[in-house]
Amino acid sequence: MALELGRAKGLSIGIIMDGNGRWAKKRGLPRTAGHTKGAEVFRDIIRYCNELELASVTFYAFSTENWSRPMEEVNGIMKLFGEYLVMAYDYQKENNRVVFLGDRSPLPEKYQEQMNDIEQKTRANTGTILNVAVNYGGRQELVHGIRILAQRVLAGELRPEEINTDTVSSVLYTAGQRDPDFILRPSGEHRLSNFMLWQASYAEFVDMDVLWPDFTRADLDRAIEEYNTRSRRFGGL
Numbered sequence: 001m002a003l004e005l006g007r008a009k010g011l012s013i014g015i016i017m018d019g020n021g022r023w024a025k026k027r028g029l030p031r032t033a034g035h036t037k038g039a040e041v042f043r044d045i046i047r048y049c050n051e052l053e054l055a056s057v058t059f060y061a062f063s064t065e066n067w068s069r070p071m072e073e074v075n076g077i078m079k080l081f082g083e084y085l086v087m088a089y090d091y092q093k094e095n096n097r098v099v100f101l102g103d104r105s106p107l108p109e110k111y112q113e114q115m116n117d118i119e120q121k122t123r124a125n126t127g128t129i130l131n132v133a134v135n136y137g138g139r140q141e142l143v144h145g146i147r148i149l150a151q152r153v154l155a156g157e158l159r160p161e162e163i164n165t166d167t168v169s170s171v172l173y174t175a176g177q178r179d180p181d182f183i184l185r186p187s188g189e190h191r192l193s194n195f196m197l198w199q200a201s202y203a204e205f206v207d208m209d210v211l212w213p214d215f216t217r218a219d220l221d222r223a224i225e226e227y228n229t230r231s232r233r234f235g236g237l
């Protein structure tokens with residue numbers, strides 16, 4: 001049964017898109033075929049997140065650790081990312097604000113320009129915030145933010161005792177956004193793999209036994225239903 005309308009409105013979700021390689025292996029296909037299918041699923045799930053009127057959704061697309069994969073696979077993922085960057089202009093029409101999380105400096109210059117352009121063009125959009133984490137690592141994000149704060153202290157703009165949790169949040173790639181309510185990981189793994197370490201502080205964790213290329217809208221419904229059964233206490237009673 002489809003999710004009751006409105007049950008997910010305003011939620012923030014993080015999705016670790018995992019299991020592309022295993023999906024391909026099961027079919028005797030190259031791993032890149034899994035990434036291609038995974039990217040199609042990504043595109044459909046974005047549309048569904050818009051229909052559900054989520055506040056934000058963050059997709060983990062490529063981690064700082066994923067560079068250690070064979071060059072052929074990394075190149076395949078980067079090529080695919082380039083193709084999806086072109087399509088990302090559609091999100092202007094769909095009212096998504098698109099934000100890229102991560103260090104873009106090692107990416108091709110053309111990609112960096114497109115990423116900046118897409119962010120600028122969708123900046124004022126009021127629909128679901130679509131975060132795409134590329135060359136993203138939670139620890140690297142914190143180091144990046146700490147350096148910004150250190151520079152401000154050095155410049156005399158900030159006193160160390162003024163630094164609090166809000167100050168730290170404000171120098172992360174997700175500045176100004178609320179923390180995820182839950183983090184969803186398909187593929188049966190039970191770890192964060194360096195995803196949103198700071199932001200996930202009180203997020204619920206929902207893991208699912210489906211490989212990302214097989215993931216459907218009904219799976220997202222199930223994840224949201226699971227999240228809705230959780231009792232969040234934030235340290236209180």
Ligand code: IPE
Pocket residue numbers: 017018019020021022023061062063066077187
């Ligand atoms: C996730 O799928 C995609 C990326 C990490 C880029 P994987 O490629 O990790 O798939 P598995 O975990 O090997 O099945």
Ligand code: IPE
Pocket residue numbers: 016017018019060061062063066189191193
């Ligand atoms: C996490 O998946 C990164 C992305 C989904 C982009 P990995 O497949 O890289 O994580 P590990 O290696 O299983 O922890």
Ligand code: MG
Pocket residue numbers: 018019020
């Ligand atoms: Mg994996």
